[in-house]
Each structure stands twice: as structure tokens, then as C-alpha cells.
Amino acid sequence: MVVAPKRRVLPVLAWVVLLFLLLPCILVVPVSLTDTDYLAMPEQGLSLRWWHTLFASPEWMVALGQSLGIGLAATAIAVSAGTLCAIGCWRARNRWSALVRALILVPMIVPTVVYALGLFRVYAKVGLLDSFTGVILAHAALALPYPVLTVGAALTNFDPRLEQAARNLGASGWQVLRLVTLPNLKAGILSGAIFAFVVSWDELVVVLFIAGRRVHTLPRQIWSGIRENLDPTIAAVATLLIAVTLLALIPVLRGSRTAPKEA
Amino acid sequence: MSERQPEALLLDGVSKAYGKTWVVDRVSLTIPGGSFFSLLGPSGSGKTTLLMMIAGFVTPDGGSVRLGGRDLTPVPAEKRNFGMVFQGYALFPNMTVGENVAFSLRVRGLGRAERDARARAALDTVHLGGFEDRFPKQLSGGQQQRVALARALVFEPAVLLLDEPLSALDKKLREGLQAELREVQRRIGKTFVCVTHDQDEALSMSDRIAIVRGGRIAQEGEPDDLFENPASHFVADFLGESNFLAGDLTPAAEPGLLRWHAGATGLVQAGQPSQAGPALMALRPSKIAIASGEPCGMPNRLPGIVTGSSYRGTAIHCRVDTPAGPMSVSLPSWRAPFNPEPDQRVWLSWAPDAAVIVTDDRA
Numbered sequence: 009m010v011v012a013p014k015r016r017v018l019p020v021l022a023w024v025v026l027l028f029l030l031l032p033c034i035l036v037v038p039v040s041l042t043d044t045d046y047l048a049m050p051e052q053g054l055s056l057r058w059w060h061t062l063f064a065s066p067e068w069m070v071a072l073g074q075s076l077g078i079g080l081a082a083t084a085i086a087v088s089a090g091t092l093c094a095i096g097c098w099r100a101r102n103r104w105s106a107l108v109r110a111l112i113l114v115p116m117i118v119p120t121v122v123y124a125l126g127l128f129r130v131y132a133k134v135g136l137l138d139s140f141t142g143v144i145l146a147h148a149a150l151a152l153p154y155p156v157l158t159v160g161a162a163l164t165n166f167d168p169r170l171e172q173a174a175r176n177l178g179a180s181g182w183q184v185l186r187l188v189t190l191p192n193l194k195a196g197i198l199s200g201a202i203f204a205f206v207v208s209w210d211e212l213v214v215v216l217f218i219a220g221r222r223v224h225t226l227p228r229q230i231w232s233g234i235r236e237n238l239d240p241t242i243a244a245v246a247t248l249l250i251a252v253t254l255l256a257l258i259p260v261l262r263g264s265r266t267a268p269k270e271a
Numbered sequence: 272m273s274e275r276q277p278e279a280l281l282l283d284g285v286s287k288a289y290g291k292t293w294v295v296d297r298v299s300l301t302i303p304g305g306s307f308f309s310l311l312g313p314s315g316s317g318k319t320t321l322l323m324m325i326a327g328f329v330t331p332d333g334g335s336v337r338l339g340g341r342d343l344t345p346v347p348a349e350k351r352n353f354g355m356v357f358q359g360y361a362l363f364p365n366m367t368v369g370e371n372v373a374f375s376l377r378v379r380g381l382g383r384a385e386r387d388a389r390a391r392a393a394l395d396t397v398h399l400g401g402f403e404d405r406f407p408k409q410l411s412g413g414q415q416q417r418v419a420l421a422r423a424l425v426f427e428p429a430v431l432l433l434d435e436p437l438s439a440l441d442k443k444l445r446e447g448l449q450a451e452l453r454e455v456q457r458r459i460g461k462t463f464v465c466v467t468h469d470q471d472e473a474l475s476m477s478d479r480i481a482i483v484r485g486g487r488i489a490q491e492g493e494p495d496d497l498f499e500n501p502a503s504h505f506v507a508d509f510l511g512e513s514n515f516l517a518g519d520l521t522p523a524a525e526p527g528l529l530r531w532h533a534g535a536t537g538l539v540q541a542g543q544p545s546q547a548g549p550a551l552m553a554l555r556p557s558k559i560a561i562a563s564g565e566p567c568g569m570p571n572r573l574p575g576i577v578t579g580s581s582y583r584g585t586a587i588h589c590r591v592d593t594p595a596g597p598m599s600v601s602l603p604s605w606r607a608p609f610n611p612e613p614d615q616r617v618w619l620s621w622a623p624d625a626a627v628i629v630t631d632d633r634a
Contacts, residue, residue, distance in 0.1 A: 169361035172328055175348045176355045177375035178426065187374070191365040 033250055040243035047240055058240040068245065071229035078140065078225060079208040082147035086204040090155030091197055095189060098163045109156065116153040124217040131218050138220030146218060147208035154207065155200030162196025199260045206253055277304035277462050278339030280325065280430055285334035287320050294320045296486040297334065307456045307463045309473040312483030313509070319434060321483065322466045326432050327351050338429060354423030355432040359439060360415045362407035368394070368418050369403030375426040393425040396455070413444045420455070433465040437472060449476050470510050474498065482506050503632045507553035514598045516552040528623050534595040537571035538623040551631040556588065556601035558625035561609055562618050569620035573598070577615045587611065591619060
């Protein structure tokens with residue numbers, strides 16, 4: 009019976025860690041259904057009042073729309089550029105491609121505050137402050153490492169002879185890419201896209217630096233909401249953010265279970 | 272299919288270096304139109320690089336590749352119209368068998384009806400009719416090989432290139448598919464260029480074989496000629512098995528023959544380097560007779576002691592120590608006239624035309 013306590017300790021520890029990770033997220037769900045006038049757990053019963061406030065409020069709806077639009081646009085740019093970059097590096101397989109791959113990861117490594125400060129100075133010069141183009145480009149740059157990494161991983165299982173075979177059969181460079189290379193990297197491209205979207209969807213720091221009157225993404229709206237009028241609508245928004253993120257991640261979670269068999 | 276005789280494929284002084292190593296070193300070859308031609312060599316000999324230069328995937332550093340009178344060297348792979356069966360087949364996993372076979376027709380802009388009809392016909396010729404809607408993953412290795420063949424032939428290429436086409440299959444299946452490949456080649460009459468490291472495959476399928484070694488052609492010719500008359504130690508050793516006798520040659524009284532001295536003496540037919548002097552002879556183990564008594568009337572006979580034997584189904588291989596060195600002898604196992612025992616005293620004998628004088632290119 010000496011091993012028994014040890015055996016019980018590990019699962020307990022695992023559950024504690026899991027709860028520590030999940031609890032702050034889960035907590036906002038009941039708070040969003042509160043019947044009180046302030047951020048607190050429901051007292052007498054559940055209420056959809058704050059959800060009504062959220063969907064009735066033009067500010068929140070505009071912020072939701074902006075976040076979705078910016079997220080989708082930034083994802084499209086990051087995935088196109090990242091996929092092509094990964095394929096290019098994979099085809100070249102030399103010192104330069106290794107350098108390019110390392111440079112692409114810079115937005116991931118540099119602290120976001122530093123990155124945002126740099127962006128602010130540059131954007132001020134070129135007149136991109138408080139513009140959708142500016143935010144989309146900044147988010148695309150922040151998201152770029154993810155598709156490069158996921159497509160790069162998919163390429164390690166991709167037989168270069170498939171491209172040779174396609175060319176041998178008479179396909180042009182574009183046909184090789186469209187009919188053979190990209191379809192076989194589908195899983196990597198999809199998970200890269202999801203990560204890229206999530207990066208933009210909950211990005212705050214850069215937006216705080218470069219956005220002004222026009223750009224109000226959801227995280228920025230929450231930020232100013234917390235400082236101005238702290239009502240439980242914030243909890244409803246947070247729940248929505250979590251739900252969208254989880255929905256986006258479902259394909260990745262399913263993919264990670266089946267991918268090794270497919271390769 | 273075109274009625275005219277397929278054009279010959281010419282390699283003219285083709286070279287390729289990776290870093291400072293010449294993987295292919297000034298190779299010139301004429302591959303006759305409509306022939307089954309094999310590039311045979313050990314791994315790392317440069318045979319695959321040669322094939323990749325013919326296919327257009329590797330640009331030669333020197334020399335040219337020509338088809339008939341046309342210089343193909345500057346033509347990119349996708350414009351050469353050469354079919355290719357890749358090692359491991361390289362079937363597109365995201366497409367069905369039918370889509371794989373029809374790929375070349377699709378990128379050439381043919382309509383769906385014609386594409387499907389031609390893909391189906393090509394699959395029929397490799398006995399895979401009805402497999403159009405399966406995915407490559409659902410097929411066995413032999414079936415995948417046939418899909419790769421159908422895919423490479425459906426657009427009626429000028430030349431078909433095969434890179435170790437059967438190496439991924441087990442022995443029994445390989446033999447069946449060797450015969451099938453050969454049969455397809457005869458039927459359509461196209462030029463097939465096949466890279467292989469398997470000498471049985473090359474011998475059984477080819478009209479001509481070029482033996483590749485260290486980026487150069489060691490010897491080129493018809494299979495039986497290469498097997499019976501190897502020019503060098505390397506070829507005699509690589510193609511089948513050989514005993515080698517190193518010694519001296521002196522003129523003999525008999526016309527067309529030379530006398531050899533290598534710990535013993537005997538007669539050998541004069542070969543290309545027929546002058547007297549130091550020489551190397553190659554002798555196939557299957558061309559040596561073994562007996563317990565001294566044979567009469569044979570100009571080449573050696574006494575020896577059996578050091579070991581192994582049973583290999585159709586043949587028995589024995590090792591015999593002789594004054595000329597250790598020799599390997601192979602005798603048919605069925606109703607063998609002789610059953611070797613270790614330490615047994617025996618006599619080996621062979622005819623003068625059984626041995627071949629070869630150049631000594633041992634590294």
C-alpha cells in the first residue's frame with residue numbers, strides 16, 4: 009500500500025491544474041447570466057438581461073463586426089503569405105530558407121508591447137494609425153508565424169516526388185500548386201488559419217496602441233468598458249469570445265486526433 | 272499510338288557535380304528507339320541522377336540530352352512529354368485512381384468525357400478496370416505500381432522512364448510484374464528507360480543494359496553478352512557471381528588460346544586484351560565441373576579440398592581451396608552427380624572458353 013497515496017496524488021494534481029486553467033474562463037458564464045446590476049454571481053435567479061443589453065447595443069455589435077472582419081482579413085493574408093513562405097522554404101532547402109523561417113517567427117518572440125510601440129512609430133509616419141488596413145496588416149504579421157509553422161509541419165510528411173510527378177505529367181507551376189501541393193497540405197493550412205484567426209480575434213495590445221476613434225475591436229471595447237461602466241455585459245461579451253474561440257478550435261482538436269493516421 | 276519508329280534517345284557527354292563530386296561524369300549513351308534499356312548499378316553510382324537528367328528534373332552541368340535530332344537540354348520537365356514511374360510510385364493521395372490516371376489529360380485541358388474514357392482504357396491495359404473510384408491508399412503495392420504505369424502511359428509519352436519500379440514489392444510479385452512490364456513495352460513499342468540495382472530485373476526485362484559505376488558507364492550491351500563477356504572485374508563481379516584468377520598469360524601452341532599461370536596452369540580463350548602478360552580471369556561458378564577423380568582430357572583442372580557447401584534450392588554452392596586460391600563452384604542440386612563433403616579431395620575442371628580475361632579495375 010506504499011504506492012497508493014502517490015497514485016492518488018498525480019490525478020488530483022492534474023485536476024487542480026486543469027481547474028486553475030479553466031475556472032477563470034468558466035466563471036464568466038454564470039456571471040453573464042446574473043440578475044444583479046454589478047459583476048457578480050446570480051443571486052435570486054438566472055437572467056438574460058445582460059445578453060439582451062449586449063445584442064441591443066450598437067457599440068458592442070459594431071465591435072463584434074469589426075473583430076470578425078479584421079480577423080478574417082488578417083487570417084486570409086497570414087495564411088496565403090505563410091503557406092507560400094513555408095512551401096518556398098521547403099523547396100529551396102538551403103541556409104537562406106532557414107534564416108527566413110527564423111525571421112518569420114520574430115513577431116512571436118518579440119514582446120507584443122515592444123512590437124506595438126514600433127508599429128506605432130512606423131504607422132504614425134506612413135499614416136496608417138486608426139485605420140482598418142493598419143490593424144489588419146499588424147494582425148496578419150502577428151499571425152504569420154502560425155501558418156508557417158503548421159504548413160511547415162505538414163510539408164515534412166509531403167513527398168517531393170509528388171510535385172515531380174505532377175510536372176512530369178505536364179502540369180505548369182500553378183497547376184502543381186493548385187492540384188497537388190495545396191490539397192495535400194489542407195490539414196496544415198486549416199489549423200494555421202484557425203490559430204491565425206484566434207490571434208487576431210483576442211489581440212488587444214497592438215490595437216490599444218494604433219487604434220483611435222474608428223477602430224473598436226471586441227477586446228478593445230471590453231477594455232474601455234471595464235474602465236468606464238463596469239456592468240455584467242462584459243461577462244456576456246467574454247462568454248461570446250470564449251465560445252467563438254472554442255468553436256474555431258474544434259477542427260484543430262479533431263485533426264490532432266486523426267492526423268497521425270492520415271500521414 | 273504513332274506508327275513511325277520511335278526516335279533514339281541520346282546522351283552526349285552528360286555530367287553533373289554536387290559540390291566537388293562528379294556524380295555523373297561525361298556519360299555518352301545511345302538508347303535505341305523502341306527498346307527496353309536498363310541503367311544498372313549499385314546505389315550511389317549516379318544512375319538515378321542520369322535518369323533525372325533525362326526526365327528534366329536535374330540540369331546537367333555539361334553535355335546534352337537529345338531525342339532524335341532535338342536538343343532537350345533546355346526543355347523543362349513538364350514540356351518533355353516523357354512518362355515516368357517514380358520510386359514509391361508518387362500517386363497523388365488526394366485523388367482517386369481514375370483522377371490520378373487522368374491527371375495528365377486534365378492539365379492538357381481535355382474534356383471530362385474523353386479524359387474518363389482514356390483513363391479507363393489505360394487502367395484496362397494494366398488489368399485494373401473498375402478501380403477508378405478507389406483511392407491509392409486502398410490498393411496493394413502491386414496495384415499501385417500498375418496505376419503508376421497507367422498514369423505514365425495514358426498521355427502517350429515519347430519515352431517512359433522507370434525509377435526502381437519494382438523495388439518496393441516482394442520477390443514473387445516482382446517476377447510477375449517484370450514479365451508484365453516487358454509485355455506492355457513490346458505491345459506499345461515505346462522506349463523504356465529503367466533504373467534498377469537488381470541484376471535479375473535488368474537481365475530479364477532489358478534489350479540492352481548499361482552498367483553504371485562511379486558516374487560512368489562501366490559496360491553497355493545486350494544482357495547475355497554482358498553476362499558472358501564481362502569486360503572488367505567490376506562487371507563480372509556485379510552481374511552474377513565470378514571466381515577471379517590473377518596471374519600471367521603466355522602464348523600457347525593452340526590457335527586462339529593462351530596459357531595462364533596462377534599457382535596452377537591451363538588454357539583460356541584469347542579475349543580483347545589478348546596480349547601476354549599479367550592478367551585477371553573471371554570464371555562463373557556454374558561453369559566449373561566438380562568430380563572426385565582427376566578428369567581426363569580437360570586442359571583446365573585443379574585439385575582442391577572442399578571447405579564448405581550450402582544448399583540453395585536449385586543449386587549447391589561449394590567452396591574449394593585450390594593451388595590457384597579459393598574457388599566457388601555451383602552445381603545443380605537435382606540428381607547432383609556429386610555430393611560434396613567438407614575436407615573431401617576433389618578435382619575442378621572447365622573448358623578454355625568458360626573463363627574470360629577481364630581488365631583489373633579493383634579499387
